[in-house]
Amino acid sequence: MYDGIVQDLIDEFGRLPGIGPKSAQRITFHILQTPNFDVSHLATLLADIRERVKFCEVCGNVSEQERCAICRDPRRNQTLICVVEDAKDVAAIERTREFRGLYHVLGGAISPIAGIGPDDLRITQLMQRLADGTVQEVILATNPNLEGEATATYLSRLLHTLEITVSRLASGLPVGGDLEYADEVTLGRAFEGRRTL
Amino acid sequence: MYDGIVQDLIDEFGRLPGIGPKSAQRITFHILQTPNFDVSHLATLLADIRERVKFCEVCGNVSEQERCAICRDPRRNQTLICVVEDAKDVAAIERTREFRGLYHVLGGAISPIAGIGPDDLRITQLMQRLADGTVQEVILATNPNLEGEATATYLSRLLHTLEITVSRLASGLPVGGDLEYADEVTLGRAFEGRRTL
Incomplete structure (x- = not known):
């Protein structure tokens, strides 16, 4: 519907999870029309991320080093x-x-x-x-x-x-939740895992 | 919560309209974990878009040329x-x-x-x-x-x-809509703008 690069960027955003064509259009126009949005920063991050991010060789967590911050922490x-x-x-x-x-x-x-x-x-x-x-x-x-x-x-x-x-990990009712609205499996688990007070 | 560039990219996606922190995280991990997602294409488009997209000098529509495709079309x-x-x-x-x-x-x-x-x-x-x-x-x-x-x-x-x-442009009931659910202003407009058949 748009000329060249505008449509290309809308299409590319539309490939990301959870972004439909309308959102992709909205994001693209936001980038075009918001002068203080630092689009080059986003572009640089995207260009670098695959190269800079490794997965920790010990635990498999994301990390910019061979071992992640958690595995390195004594x-x-x-x-x-x-x-x-x-x-x-x-x-x-x-x-x-x-x-x-x-x-x-x-x-x-x-x-x-x-x-x-x-x-x-x-x-x-x-x-x-x-x-x-x-x-x-x-x-x-x-x-x-x-x-x-x-x-x-x-x-x-x-x-x-x-x-x-x-x-x-314990299964049970979410904190702040309502017993009335809990599904039966969760409620059953909450009974199974009940604690003596 | 994450190391360096991963958090930077999550923050940057979170600045786009309609993308909350959870979506930003999901998108970032999608990019990291989907080998056939062409992240460099998205990065290049973002780096170029501001430079390549002008606004048509006649109508103000987006365009990659001085005049947009619609204004150029005889x-x-x-x-x-x-x-x-x-x-x-x-x-x-x-x-x-x-x-x-x-x-x-x-x-x-x-x-x-x-x-x-x-x-x-x-x-x-x-x-x-x-x-x-x-x-x-x-x-x-x-x-x-x-x-x-x-x-x-x-x-x-x-x-x-x-x-x-x-x-x-005419105001009235949306096509495929339900009269029962129309707000009163829209319904009023539909009466005002009624057509003789």
Whole structure:
């Protein structure tokens, strides 16, 4: 609908997840019509990001160095590893400030439908990290959905061959949520995991 | 929450309209983790867009040349000008394939609250285009809201000093809409603008 580069940029934005054609148009015109929007900064970041961002050779988290900031930090509890599906989950857990151990990013979850098996995940690397006996507990923090549960079950069986405590994040009612609106599976889990007060 | 450039890119995407922090994170990780996403193409487009895109010196539409494709096209009806607020409106009208005349982009609408008066819009340029008597009709296609109506009223008074037909887009029920759910102003307009069959 537009001439050349304007349409090209709209199309390119439209390829990003969660951006439809209308949003892509709005963003493109915002860039064109907002003089103090630093478009060259965004362009430079995009040109550099693939080259500058590596994945931590230890845990698989995003990092600009061979090892990520968390793996390099000697103050983190080296006896505790939290296993997550994705680097975004590391950021989510870090925001809680509840966990001071290390992470291991699997790079997905077991999903027969999507054709993802255990061999497609960073499970061998996890087993190597556990080999020297430093780690005493592995917390399985995969998503509380079908794929995440399957992955947690698979890993827990594998890890029970080692002398390591294996735990799973609690499932239950979200804080601030309303019992009335909870789905039955979540409510069932909340009963199962009830604590004596 | 992330190291260096990853957080920088998330922040930069978060500055675009309609993209919150979660979407910005999702987009950034999509770019990082999708090997066949051509990030360098997006980077190049962004680096070039401001330089390559001009605004048509005649109508104010976006263009890579001094004059836009519509103003350059001799097959367009040169006696008809459709006045719109924004270049995005040109694209919306072009999509209907109903209009074969020329456009004039005002660059906004009169809004005392936002401090935008007639002098901030491309009204002088419109009057210059009408001076030679070629144009016989001006269609006011500003938005059917407070600012758009004020702008249309202002322009219609100004244009009635010339020997030119001035018209306004019809307001009424949206096609495919439901009478029951129409707001009263729209429904009132639909009555006012009723056609004899």
